[in-house]
Amino acid sequence: MALLQVSGVTKTYGPLKALDGVDLEVEAGSFHGLIGPNGSGKSTLLKAIAGAHFPTTGRILFDGGDITTMPPYQRARRGLSLKFQITSVLTELSVYDNVLLALQATEGYGALFRSRSRARLDGEVMAALERFRLAGRADDLAGELSHGEQQWLEIAMALAPRPKLLLLDEPTGGMSPEERRVTGELLAPIRRHCALVIVEHDLDFIKNICDRLTMLDQGRVLGTGSVAEIEGDARVQEIYTRRV
Numbered sequence: 001m002a003l004l005q006v007s008g009v010t011k012t013y014g015p016l017k018a019l020d021g022v023d024l025e026v027e028a029g030s031f032h033g034l035i036g037p038n039g040s041g042k043s044t045l046l047k048a049i050a051g052a053h054f055p056t057t058g059r060i061l062f063d064g065g066d067i068t069t070m071p072p073y074q075r076a077r078r079g080l081s082l083k084f085q086i087t088s089v090l091t092e093l094s095v096y097d098n099v100l101l102a103l104q105a106t107e108g109y110g111a112l113f114r115s116r117s118r119a120r121l122d123g124e125v126m127a128a129l130e131r132f133r134l135a136g137r138a139d140d141l142a143g144e145l146s147h148g149e150q151q152w153l154e155i156a157m158a159l160a161p162r163p164k165l166l167l168l169d170e171p172t173g174g175m176s177p178e179e180r181r182v183t184g185e186l187l188a189p190i191r192r193h194c195a196l197v198i199v200e201h202d203l204d205f206i207k208n209i210c211d212r213l214t215m216l217d218q219g220r221v222l223g224t225g226s227v228a229e230i231e232g233d234a235r236v237q238e239i240y241t242r243r244v
């Protein structure tokens, strides 16, 4: 069974169907990109998976359990983690404390005091920072980091609790081409232990890092397949030449 299974998900806002019978399957360890024109429903789908809002109809299964109407904090404890487009690092805290807080928030303070030593958490914080080339900035204020570094810090925070699935909404927004390239490099090794669902407007970036793509158009799935299959799909090409 797939790690994530979205079945027949619809989301309506008044008369508007932002999602219309969407099916999506993501296997463990797979990187899955959501593409499509503006307003096609990519962010709405990501939010439904994250629990930021609930579908009007349909079901979402994650790691064998039904999470359709589960609150976000419970999804996080089951292994679902997310980073949205808007940066949410605490700029007045150190880089180190941002990651520490992310770990503590997922575990719950009770669990932290019962079973986890400060030394063990310290190891996890530093490992998370090292993976994202931020270990040397641990004591700096997060607000002193560049925009790209703040995005990496947020991804490091999202990955620190070792989720099974990471959701990323436009992580390379506002980054330089070099920062985008590095972001791809930093994300590649996580597939050993974590799957990814990513919304990203930079098609070259998403094609380079994803195994599979789902193309949305007007709230419906137009096609799902390998990058080569989706690139070769005439309907996908038509939409991108016409509207994107």
Ligand SMILES: Nc1ncnc2c1ncn2[C@@H]1O[C@H](COP(=O)(O)OP(=O)(O)OP(=O)(O)O)[C@@H](O)[C@H]1O
Pocket (backbone or CB within 6 Å): 013, 016, 017, 018, 036, 037, 038, 039, 040, 041, 042, 043, 044, 045
């Ligand atoms: N909270 C909301 N209330 C009303 N309509 C909404 C709301 N959120 C999204 N929509 C509408 O749902 C549709 C899908 O929006 P969504 O943001 O999911 O598209 P998207 O593919 O992520 O677009 P973009 O690429 O521009 O970010 C759009 O028509 C949008 O205006």
